[in-house]
Amino acid sequence: MTLSDRDICAFLPWDSDFFGVRIARARDHRLTAALATEISGWCARESIDCLYFLADADDAQTIALAEQHGFQLVDIRLTLRLDSWAEHSGGSPSPHVRNASANDVEALKAIARLSHEDSRFFYDAHFSRERCAELYAVWIEKSCAGYADAALVFDDGSGAAGYITCHLDADNGGSIGLVGVAQDQQGKGAGSALVSAAVDWLVQAGAAPITVVTQGRNARAQRLYQRHGFVTESLQLWYHRWFTGS
Ligand SMILES: CC(C)(COP(=O)(O)OP(=O)(O)OC[C@H]1O[C@@H](n2cnc3c(N)ncnc32)[C@H](O)[C@@H]1OP(=O)(O)O)[C@@H](O)C(=O)NCCC(=O)NCCS
Structure with a gap:
């Protein structure tokens, strides 16, 4: 399966309507250089204003690519059990x-x-x-x-x-x-x-x-x-x- 064969991001109608801008979420939790490029293309095609991305914290490549591609760190999500x-x-x-x-x-x-x-x-x-x-x-x-x-x-x-x-x-x-x-x-x-x-x-x-x-x-x-x-x-x-x- 190539990257473009699947939905790499999901448009979020509720969030978009609530905040008045087009919002989507990346489906994966890790980035590769190829995926980061695909995501940029998807967002351009869909006229996305804001993309949410929930990243695994233990993948150095993902964090480096997120920074290179202009992602802004907004929260550390801690799950307790x-x-x-x-x-x-x-x-x-x-x-x-x-x-x-x-x-x-x-x-x-x-x-x-x-x-x-x-x-x-x-x-x-x-x-x-x-x-x-x-x-x-x-x-x-x-x-x-x-x-x-x-x-x-x-x-x-x-x-x-x-x-x-x-x-x-x-x-x-x-x-x-x-x-x-x-x-x-x-x-x-x-x-x-x-x-x-x-x-x-x-x-x-x-x-x-x-x-x-x-x-x-x-x-x-x-x-x-x-x-x-x-x-x-x-x-x-x-x-x-x-x-x-x-
Ligand atoms: C987090 C939150 C729910 C805690 O509520 P709270 O009613 O203050 O909690 P408690 O009173 O049970 O405990 C708070 C502290 O008061 C202490 N405490 C409780 N009863 C006490 C009493 N009678 N006398 C003195 N201290 C007391 C507790 O030991 C606790 O101390 P700790 O922080 O050192 O553990 C509250 O701060 C809050 O609403 N925060 C904003 C929303 C939020 O953060 N939600 C969670 C994430 S979505």
Whole structure:
């Protein structure tokens, strides 16, 4: 099979519509000189403005080629894994965690707008900060409306002050999606209570292992998951390559 016989990139209609530019993602996680040239050609033919590329961090050729071809490093993607409830070390689920309801959505969107500034979108100056914040507001709203298999909130009686979402994967594994705690409620155990509840929900649903993705720059979130027994599974590098406006 030659490189041009297969789709080397995928156009992303949702992202493109949301940010108002044409966005695609490279399918492979490693580059060769030939593939990098093919990708440039594909993006030119498809009038792509921004290409996402998730690179394996342990391939020196890929990193050198990414730099040569103008890819901008925007995030270190860290995947952590918990193999079973037996590995979990964060205590029992808190009575202050419950399922999200439609009444919580506006409060959760407000928390989400302020919670994800460590993400790759905020680290790419081509995207406006307002739009990046809105991305996470839309994401938690969709999660509460069925995109996630469970959306849980922390509420000690004064309303929803944090969220965590759970996903059941096709391979019997499970994953934690979005996590966020209102800034004035952080450092009081809400994040820990949410992680315990999410692990409990996923284990009850039969999911193993449980994974969660966070940013290499987000030491606070890493500590939260590590204190619950999660260990590193993989590390990858997110690059964005802009063909316009750079
Ligand atoms: C990461 C995040 C969810 C943690 O939430 P949190 O509610 O602050 O978490 P906790 O209160 O359970 O734990 C935070 C720290 O407070 C400490 N803590 C918890 N309860 C405490 C208490 N009663 N007194 C003193 N310290 C306490 C914990 O030991 C922990 O310390 P550590 O960071 O040294 O491990 C929160 O910082 C956040 O929303 N960040 C932005 C969103 C984000 O990064 N999401 C994850 C990646 S998508």
